[in-house]
Amino acid sequence: MQVTLCEDRPILTPCSLEGINYQVDTYVGCEHYCYYCYVLPQAETDWSKEVQMHADIIERLGRQLESIPPQTIYLGYHSDPYQPCEAYCLQTRKVLELLQQRGFSATILTKSDLVVRDLDILQAMERAAVSVSVAFNDDHTYRLFEAKTIETSRRIEGLRQVKAAGVKTGSLLCPIIPGVTDAPALLERLIPVADEIWVYGLSFSAQSDQSWQNTRDIIRRHFPELLEQVEQVVFTKGHSYWSDLAKNLEIIKEKQNMNVHVYV
Ligand code: SF4
Structure with missing residues (x-):
């Protein structure tokens, strides 16, 4: 993997997520x-x-932070802050150190357990939070859809360590792929380690999207019997698959009295 420098661009950018004003993408692109x-x-x-x-992320971000009061910054919107190269590039760790020194906090979304490395900084922040994204129940299927991520079991174990360290945890159960993702089973596994859970189905803005073309090719090769169903469900607004799933997940949520938000 080659890690190069991107062209000069703002590092601190507006964030559209509820309750968060700004985000930082520590990398451009995602391994x-x-x-x-x-x-x-x-x-x-x-x-x-x-x-x-x-280039010079700390010096430049440091200047950009001077124009806003301390608050929570989101990491993980357009790229994973803990993709494999973070182990030696340390861009995310340096950003967290800067945020903590300036009295800011961070909320992180990742598919890696490398975040555990930075618990010392996250513990020193007020209101830091870490969420881990998962979509596959077994430790084989994910490799078909996510080339270089780690197993679901390792992600969940990482989240368990974050929670044990006293940092708020969350999980994004996403994307639910009809016939592939067993969402109720995954939800049951996440409940002990995640303080809050968000559930989203597989969705694309158009059938011409490169990401749908990629996904369709994987399903055609490995789950050919599901292709027609997945295509129908994903591109039919209000399909009964989603409403039935939402009902099942709501039952689990009520039973476990959990903070789960279902958006399927
Ligand atoms: S969905 Fe995957 S590739 Fe895209 S930003 Fe997240 S971790 Fe990276």
Whole structure:
């Protein structure tokens, strides 16, 4: 994997997520290369070979932070802050150190357990939170859809360590692929380690999206009997598959008295 420098661009950018004003993408591009990724159609490099990072991220972000009061910054919107190259590039760790020194906090979304490395900084922040995204029940299927991520079991174990360290945890159960993802079973596994859970189905803006073309090819090769059903469910607004699933998940949520948000 080649890690190059991106062209000069703002590092601190507005964030549309509820309750969060700003985000930082510590990398441009994502080595995890999930074939369904919503950012993939806008990729600036071939993520299987090259991702980019910002030059002088600390100096430049430090200046940009001077114009806003301390608050929570989101990491993980357009790329994973703990993709494999973070182990030696340390861009995310340096950003967290800067945020903590300036009195800011962070809320992180990742598919990696590398976040456990930075618990020392997250524990020193007020209101830090870490969410882990999962979509596959077994430790084999995920490899078909997410080229370079780690197993679901390792992600859940990482989240368990985050929770044990006293940092708020969450999980994004996403994307639910009809016939492939056993969402109720995954939800049951996440409940002991996640303080809050968000559930989203597989969705694309159009059938021409590169991310749908990738996903369709994987389903055609490995789950040919599901292809027609998946295509119908994903591209039919209000399909009964989603309403039936939502009802099942709501039953689990009520039974476990959990903070679960279902958006399927
Ligand atoms: S980890 Fe997130 S940003 Fe990275 S490829 Fe997967 S879905 Fe996209």
